[in-house]
Amino acid sequence: MEITRIAIHQVDLPLKEGAYSWSTQSFAAFDSTVLIIETDSGLTGVGEICPLGPSYLPAYAEGARVGLAQIAQGLIGEDPLQIGRINQTMDALLKGHPYVKSAIDMACWDLLGKATGQPVYNLLGGLLQEEVTLFKVISRQDPAAMAGKLADYQQQGFRQFQMKVGADAGEDIERILAVSEVLQAGNVLAADANTGWKQHEAIRVVKAVRDVDIYIEQPCLSYEECLAVRRHTDHPFILDECMDDPRVLMRGFQDSAMDVVNLKVSRVGGLTRARQFRDLCATLGITMTIEDTWGGEIATAAIAHLAHSTPQGFHFQSSAFHEYHSVQIADGGPVIKDGYMVASSAPGLGVTPDIAVLGKPVAVIGR
Known part of the structure; x- marks a missing residue:
């Protein structure tokens, strides 16, 4: 199995109760990034990363999408079921920024489950x-x-x-x-x-x-x-x-x-x-x-x-x-x-x- 295409989506997640407040911060919606990996087998895998605003952790939504675009080109042609190798490749392509890599890793686990007919758990x-x-x-x-x-x-x-x-x-x-x-x-x-x-x-x-x-x-x-x-x-x-x-x-x-x-x-x-x-x-x-x-x-x-x-x-x-x-x-x-x-x-x-x-x-x- 090989990765042939990676699509990066942006979606806002509005809060039902109007706002979510903690410490000194408050948001009415969160900016989430959804990643879809397509393969030559016809199977697709999906992952998501949604930082809790730009100043909670060293992670932010726009950075996730830029980082994913940076990594994605180097993953085309790789086997997503070789998850250890995928993680090694991501680390070689981008130092640090674990939150960026999380969505790809998640999508690979989704693909592994589909390929083996097993729930991820x-x-x-x-x-x-x-x-x-x-x-x-x-x-x-x-x-x-x-x-x-x-x-x-x-x-x-x-x-x-x-x-x-x-x-x-x-x-x-x-x-x-x-x-x-x-x-x-x-x-x-x-x-x-x-x-x-x-x-x-x-x-x-x-x-x-x-x-x-x-x-x-x-x-x-x-x-x-x-x-x-x-x-x-x-x-x-x-x-x-x-x-x-x-x-x-x-x-x-x-x-x-x-x-x-x-x-x-x-x-x-x-x-x-x-x-x-x-x-x-x-x-x-x-x-x-x-x-x-x-x-x-x-x-x-x-x-x-x-x-x-x-x-x-x-x-x-x-x-x-x-x-x-x-x-x-x-x-x-x-x-x-x-x-x-x-x-x-x-x-x-x-x-x-x-x-x-x-x-x-x-x-x-x-x-």
Whole structure:
């Protein structure tokens, strides 16, 4: 099998609730890139990369499309089923920029599943979870509004939640106290600052909410700052944005810096490296949130397949991003019910992009 053509599409993903706010940022829609790989066999593979705005991580939507166009020409004629070779070739063509490579890697896994007649979760380790536990994001608003959202989401069947904080420490203390008051017994709540607090602010917050049953997620920008906060609290601790490399993961394990790691597929370069990261976490006994920066049905399908193939004891929760959007970019996305999602059992990722929604590609590379 050979890659004959790569098409790059741009699509906006508007938010159903009008905006998504975290730390000091807010967006009404996210800019996503969908990649379609065509082969001489007639099979196609699909991938997606959707950075969470241009200043959240060192990744941005326009950069994804430029980077993909840069890499794509060097992949024409390559066998997409040789995924290790594809990743080596991408690294030779473009140093760094793992988020760019994620969409191609994802599309190759989709092709491998279709070529072998297997859902991707079978290829990533097998179906170890029949359904994937979801968490619901509570976008940053005033305390009463956030508490109201939590109450609504609990009625929808969700039991795990991530509330967005990281703006003003004093207001965030009020937010945490207000939201935690309506959390039902047995449900799980995390306060995610998305790197937004300074170290002294984070320490102030964790001391003020010391009696609240809550996880603290990525309070500060650097690993070192987060570690200092960790040493000032008994709250279970999640590291996210700074966990971008297995070497940092090993350091965190040795320092007892976290209880849970947030594994984002595109941040580490795609499903190939996410599987490596996941398996190392499981070997070390570290539980994971498995998700991505953002995306539609395609990115969510990749999340679901990776989570399905993760031992249940090491899977904390995942995101179903496509439920937040007013636009559907593909058929076959994971089915959501009662706080869980289930990926398609069809070969590959099980999703079919809607070309009418995606429109004409912004770039086409190939024969």
